[in-house]
Amino acid sequence: MNPFENVIFLAAAMATVAGFYIQAQEFIRSMIRGQLIQSIIIAGIVFILAYLESSPDLVILGILVLVLRGYLVTALLERRIPGNESYVYEKGIGVASHIIMDLVFIILATFIVFSLVFSGIHFSISGGIAGSTIIVFPLAIFFQGLFLIGSRNTTFSQIMGYVEEENALVLFALFIIPVPLIIETSVFLDVLALVVISSIVVMEKFSHEPMEELRG
């Protein structure tokens, strides 16, 4: 592995760790900050690949990740925290037990999907990183996002899970084949609009429980 490959592997691993950090938080503001860190790491990977490939498209993509995910999504969600207070947290969750279940779920899901689907496919991505093992990171982040949605009750946590899923897709596309910039831009704008819509729901309904009227 050349130094750039090492850096990209390390950064992808850090993005995955940031996902676990989000899962481990009770406080809403910390979760949002975790998402910010994850988005910055992903933007960093995009910029490294842009340098290696001399690709202006990837530079624009990196800027989009920074501005739309890093800044706008973070600012939008932070503004919606009730009273804009840092101590607002999700009550009644067992962080330790969730983390253990999360780890088991992610390891199993990633292992199964990777070995069944992606282990036989060899991607040759930018920067000379060959092989398929790097796909493990976006897969783990994707499943982490899914677990966050399933394991938490607050609107904020579930939005975080969704944004994590989207971050995983950016990495996934980056490591397999970057999709045309116009498509990627449209996807970013879609996600931003969805976060705006979700933040309207946040104001009306902070947490979600099973309801008798919606049973069956």
Next chain:
Amino acid sequence: MHIIPFIIIATPIIASLFFRWNVKSVSLISGFIEMALSTLLYFQMPFHGIFYVDFTEWIFLMMVSSIYTVSVFYSIYYMKDIESRGISEEMYFVLMNLFTASMLFSLLMNNYGFMWVGIEATTISSALLIIAEKNDISLEAAWRYIILVSAGVTFAFISIILIYYNFHTLNVYDVIHSGSQGGLIIRVIVSIALVGFGTKTGVFPVHTWLPDAHSEAPPPVSAMFSGVLLPVALYVLYRIYQIAPYPQLYTWFAVISIAAASIFLANQRKYKRMFAYSTMENMNVALLGLALGGVGVTGALLVLVTHSFAKSASFFSSGNILKSTGSKDMDHVRGIWKGMPYTSTALLLSSFAVTGAPPFGVFIGEFIILYRLATVNMIQFALVLFFLMAAFIGINQNVTSMVFNGTSDHKESGWQMPAIALACAVISLLLGIVFLGGYFNALL
């Protein structure tokens, strides 16, 4: 370049710009323009470039423009005296227009990436429509819709990335006509699309948003969801399926979903939820037809077209009943025939239509699909036949009880809303008769 598809997408967006000036009437005019333009497109198809239009696509276009028009028409009367509004009346019509534009965008674009963007945009534009009648339950239903559908559709984007990886293009026409023979990646693409876009189509077990959103949204929005949103998602799924058909997987998922929908709908106490599960059943019958190919595709298209009008009639009738009785519970709605004869007729006709009673189009479509299925897999044929019959009995028993059992003094609220519901039910009947005539003439 063909200009009509561009105008078709732009028209509802332009109608939304009339936010502060009679947006209701402008939206209705936009609906009629859409229907006229879609009809005009028939004489230009097939073509592909930025847009891709063939006969299958055209059928979907006609469905969307027609159901959009009748839903806007019904909304003008229904939304007038809503007490607890989540969004203003003007915003409601703006969102209806944007919702339609995003569906049309998904249908017309000749690019898998943009199709995905369009499907995601339908969630954005329609989520707030669910809380047009705002209460704690509709808020919860809207949130479930947003988070479940978005998570599912996000998953589907993996299949879009893999299409680009494998074909180095996202052009729908080029990919479908590439003569792909399958292989591991193609199977992964087609399978992921089933789960991802299947979330929006109502495939079991990723259907769970569907009954909640349909039951809590205002009836015209439920009609749009059921009549056209799910079929548009099914259309996108079908375009991916066409790359390299994987019938075993798709047909089994469809059969299991039909069985699940039939079981769930039998246990419902709320009529809108029951119709929501009926939608799930019909969508999976259509999925089955599309997956079987050949004459099954004709059956699927017939099911979808007839279902779009019939289910709109069901939801419009439900809206009339809800306005008069104030209850969504079937046990609280009894003997409405005397006081609400037009709504009752529309409800009866539409429930016969969606459950596949002859001579409605759904019956003919289901007959064609079952005929094709019998030649392929007898176990699936027997299962589908059994569960379709169970759904037929379950829905019609409940509806006839609502209409004929007991007495009530509830009256129709105006004549316009019952008339629109009845018109949709009659169209679904006519579609079956017209097709039957044309089909057998062609055979002769």
